[in-house]
Amino acid sequence: MINLFENFDRDTLDLLRSQKTAGFNIPTVVINDDGFLPKDVTSPINHYCEFDNIENPLYFDKLPVPKFWRIEATAQSGIIYDIDRRRADIYFHKVDNSRLVKQVNWLDESGKIAWSDHYNHSGQKYAKTIYYNGNPVLKKFFNKAGKVVIIEHLVSGDIDLYENHQQIHFNDIVDFIIYYLKSNNYQLDHILYNNLNVPFRVSIRLDQPGRDTLFWHESWQPEMPGNMQYIINNSTRTKHIIIQRYRDWTKTKELVKLNQQNVDFHYLGMIYPHPRGNRLSSNALITTNSDQIEHLDEILQAMPNLHFNIVATTQMSDKLLAYAKYSNVDLYPVASYQKIKNLLSDCDVLFDINHGPELLDTVRAAFEQNMLIVSFKDTIHSPRYISPGNIFDTKEITQMEQKITTALNSVEVMKKIIDTQRIDASEVTIDQYKRTLKIISKT
Template identity: 55%
Template sequence: MLNLFENFDTDTVDLIRSQNYADLKIPTVVVHDDGFLPDDIDSPIKYYCDFSSKGKPLYFDKLPLPKFWRITADANKGEVFDLDKKRAEIHFVNTDNSRQIKEVQWLDNEGEISWVNHYNSKGDLFAQTYYNNKQAVLRKYYDRGGNEVMTYHLVSGDIFLNYQGKKKHFAGLVDFVVDYLQERKYQLDNIFYNSLNVPFFVSLKLPDNGIDTLFWHEVTGDQLPGNMQYLMKNDTRTKHIIFQKYDEWQKWKSILRSNDDNVKFDYLGMIYPHPRSNKLRANALIMTNSDNIEKLTELVTAMPEIHFNIAAVTLMSDKLMAFDKYKNVELYPSVTQRKVNELITSCDIYLDINHGSEILDSVRAAFEQNMLIIGFKDTLHNQQYISDDNVFKNSDIVGVRDRVVSALSNIKGMKELVDAQRQQAGDMSIESYKKTFGVLKNERIKEQSR
């Protein structure tokens, strides 16, 4: 039994965590390793490059530079200058002001990317990507000693591996992953995957004596993806397709359950942590790294009984600092992580109304704390955690005010609103998750015994 995932994205993390909450300990392999996978997650790159050393991420001011070159940085990214000429952009692992380097994009004289240095969680340079005419064409991977262990031709797909004295050539990433799985001697009788790209094709290439399951978490359009339709029409290792988004399952279930000759369809959400319930406190939180907050003045004045907490990991502009004149507004420029944690636990309303990027995964944090999340249509950052009923037109200040005031004055009403958020996000109890996964396991056993 094995989890085989393409990327270590939020949906993948949620699936792994849900399995762990349900005491389903399944080894996990991630195809695309950015250098910051958890220690208990495997990958071909981690294995061949040997990420076993101790260390910590490279801090931005420790980046090796020519003499007299300088770095400027904020919470989002850094820049390298030779006098006034920008030579590189530094991208961090997180936007929490920790300024730990993930990659450095080195620029040519025209300001275009020439090559990228990739750093891992140990602070090691483990890969370099080279560009030609603005296109990534070649990536080289290195072990801890700086020796080149793998060359990936990104255009043709060819991979050349030089590991422990053995040289191998692979026509593409799928063949490379299949060889890696066999090299590591993973148990490949049951594979769980959540992408119709590389893991899908790996499943098709493995011996046909296994039974696999696709966990589908993406949003579809007017028709199902072609590769999913292929699974429906052909007898492959994939015998079960599990939808993980509640809205998508509601959209397709009647059609899918009538076309399950080769695969069976079902729904299985996620197990999210909820350390506390909503306490109906008149405290609202806004996390932002800009002063472009939609209708902030109107909301602050329309709800004088609500205490607005506005936090940023950077300094605040004069425009935003001017809101300090309102008695029901408290500002937190250059906020510490400790203070963010305090705000997350002390507020019961989250206003997703800032333009620009989301910081500190704040909408997800608010969801897990059972805060009532409200946003405008043009400012949403992570809509799967926000009930459709709590998304308002930018001009509907009255609607936002009435929703907030009504929810805070009615325990039952607040619970219904928060429950709607959780249902839309596919939140499940541990008991329900175990039950559904148990049915899935039993069906696999039946298939294997035929």
Template identity: 50%
Template sequence: MINLIERLDMPSLAFIRSQEFADLKIPTVVMHDNGFLPDNVNSPAKFYCGFTDEIKPLYFDRLPLPKYWRFKASSLQADVYDLDHKRATIFYDKTDNSRLVKEVQWLNKNGQLSWIDHYNKSGWKFAKTFFNNGRAVVRKLFDKNGKCVIEHNLIADDFYLDYQGTKKHFASLAEFTIHYLKDRGYSLDHIFYNTLNESMNVTLNLNEKGTDTMFWHEPVSGALPGNMEYLMNTKSRTKHIVFQRYDEWMKAQSMIPEDTGNVDFQYLGMVYPHSRSNQLRPNALIFTNSDQIEALDKIVTAMPNIRFNIAAVTEMSDKLMAFDQYDNVKLYPVVKKDKAAELLKECDLYFDINYNNEILSAVRSAFEQNMLIIGFRDTLHEPQFVADKYIFDASEIDKIKRLIDHVLESKINMKEALDYQRRMASDTTISEFKEKIEALENE
């Protein structure tokens, strides 16, 4: 049995972590390696290119540059200049706030994208994508010695592998992945996969006996996806389709026919750790990457009984520092990780009302700390953790105030609010998760 993940997005990572919380030992393979996979997650690139889990990250200001070239950095990215001529843009790994290099997009003299250097968490330039007239045409992946081991023709979408003196061609990513899975000797009797694209293609073309389960974490709109209907109407290894989002599972009830053909439909949420209970303290928290915080002045003045703690990993602008005049506002510029963790433990309300990028995985962290999360429709960073009842228009400050007064009034009120928040976020218990996975595994 294995988990086969096409790309390691946040829902996929939550699924893997849920298995870890339930003490389920299922190997995980990611088809597209971005260089920052967790140590216990495997990929064809890791295996054939010889990636190690040694952590020697490359910070943006350590990127080798020609003499006299310079960096111009912000919290979002860094630019490389030759005098006043921009030569490259450096993009950071978004899972870390210490400006680790993930990719460098190099420009030609006309300012057009020429190639991208891809770096992994060990600071190793493991891949390079070449462009022609603005179009990505080839991606090459290298071993530590700089030898091209995997070449992906992005136009034809085929692959070449040059490994241990043997050269092979694969017509598709699915074909290449199947070769890797067999090369590694994985048990392929049951595959958990979570896209109706490349990972599904692997299971359809595996030509091995087994039973597979498709885990669905994306939205549905109007009708079930065509490939889901294909699985219903075609005999294949896939026997189960498991929805992982509670709201989408409820929405899908009217779309799933009585006769589901070759598959059955089920629901199973995710396991999230909750390290503490909510203590009903009138302490609110906002993590921000800018001074663009929607209706902050109105919220602060409307709720003088709430202490608003506002933290940023960078210096704060004069606009934001001006809020220091309010008795119920405490500002934390250039906040350190230890202090950020302390604030998460000391606050029982979180406001997801800032624009620009999220920092410190703030919304998920607040959810795991059992904080009640309030957000505006236009500022949500991780909507799956903000229940629909607690999402407001920026003009509805009075409604927010009434909600907060209500939940802080009693433990019962807060518990009802948090129970709803967790249910809508597809939160489930370890025992429920483990029981469902083991039942699928044993079929």
């Protein structure tokens, strides 16, 4: 049994962490390696490029640039200048605002991308993507000695591997992945995958029997994806489909019962980390990088018993700074990542009521901290982690206040609200997880 994932995104991390929390340590292969995979996760790129296990990342100020060129950086990205000419854009690995170099896009004289250099967790430049007229056409991967070991032709899709002084040609990435899996002796009797692109095609094209499982974490659309319909209507290696979103499962479980001739359907959500419980304190949190906060004046006046911590990673406008006049408001402009983490640990209510982008994945972080999360229909950022009963119309400030006040005054009410919040976010127990994985492992 192996995990075969296309990308290592948040949903994949949740799936892998849930498995491990439930006691299942399954070998995991990720197809698209960005150079920063966890130590217990591998990839074909990791294998052939010979990544070091020692983490010695490249910080932006250590990036080699020509003499007299300079680097200017914020917490999110950087720019390389030759006097006043922009020569390259630097992109960081998004972890704790540490400004570790992940990718550098070098620009031609017209300002278009000429090539990209890719760096891993050891500071190794392991790949280069070549562009033509602003479009990626070729990607080369290097080993530790700087020798080309893989060439990916991005237009045609074929791949060349240089191994043991030989060139091996693959018509596409699926053939390349199958070669890698077989040559490294992975157990391919049961593949767990969560993407209907390359991992699904690997499962279909494998020339050996097996019983695979699709973990489906995307929102359920009115119609099933075409590849899922193919699995349902044909006898393939995929014998199990796991629906991971609770709300989608409740809407479709009757439908899927009618489609179990070639596969069986199960619901299995995630096991989330919760470092603490809700303490029913009056500390509330609002995160924002704008001064557009829905009905903030009305909320402050309607809830004088709450203490509001309003935090931004940027400078605050005069409009927002004016809220310091309220005795139940503390403002934190240009807050550090650590300060935001501390506030998430100290507060028990999150108001997701700012317009504009979500700040630092705050809603997910608040969910893990078992904070009561409330939002307006027009400001909601991550509906996955907010119960529908905690999402209000902009005119329902009184109802919002009543829900929060009632919860903060009763351990039983707060527990019920947080339990519902967790169920709506597709949380399951360790025992539930173990039971379902044991079922699909045996059938």
